[in-house]
Amino acid sequence: MTTIINFAHRGASAVCPENTMAAFRRGLELGATGIETDVQMTSDGALVLIHDEQLNRTTDKTGYIKDTPLKEVLEADAGSWFGTEFTGERVPVLEELLELLQDNSNILNIELKNGMFLYPGMEEKVIAAVREAGMSERVVLSSFNHYSLAYCKSLAPEIRTGILYGEGLYRPWDYAATLQADALHAYHFAVLPEFVAEAAAHGLVYHPFTVNDPERMKYLITSGVSGIITDYPDVLALLLAAEGV
Ligand code: G3P
Ligand code: MG
Secondary structure (H helix, E strand, O other): OOOOEEEEEOOOOOOOOOOOHHHHHHHHHOOOOEEEEEEEEOOOOOEEEOOOOEOOOOOOOOOEHHHOOHHHHHHOOOOOOOOHHHOOOOOOEHHHHHHHOOOOOOEEEEEEOOOOOOOOOHHHHHHHHHHHOOOHHHEEEEEOOHHHHHHHHHHOOOOEEEEEEOOOOOOHHHHHHHHOOOEEEEEHHHOOHHHHHHHHHOOOEEOOEOOOOHHHHHHHHHHOOOEEEEOOHHHHHHHHHHHOO
């Protein structure tokens, strides 16, 4: 049994419309042992799973999520842009994904998309939903907004946090300690084997993103990462099985 978490990035987003229930279900079917998703907040304070700040790219409606009430977000078609067979897929609310994962042991990485807009109250709502679902031990909260991650940790020390970053963060294990973070969600080119070892010595794990090239997957597995975020959980599952990890 592998100990490396196979995170389906926005669900099985290579073969399904990203961040839909179809994508999350398919990810699990394809061998994912974790799901990565993005959360934004509607004008009436609901947590919805969508990558962009706007509805435009991945639904048949337009406008900012922050300016749109939940009822209207739920009326959007989030599937047909990807393929007609997905017509009718909706933008899910966070609780739907928590419900899907209730009866298994998979890990959920909730990425708070509060970089462009701060979404006051988002941290409290996400934490309340995770606690309500009894999933605190199976969730990793991540964000490019590290103020938000520090705040999450102050609200919920029992829930793991992972700092998202790109290239060249100097001694990320030292920086992570200032946030009391648990994981490094690094752009995958920012990961070297010696970094993984140093991070482990500081009690931190690496979950690099977004890794779609099998050769990069192999490199990272050999480097000792604890999880990989990929659009192709099927490819990663085969590699993990072949490597026996
Ligand atoms: O959480 C990893 C990855 O999802 C971060 O980037 O833009 O795909 O949300 P993005
Ligand atoms: Mg994301």
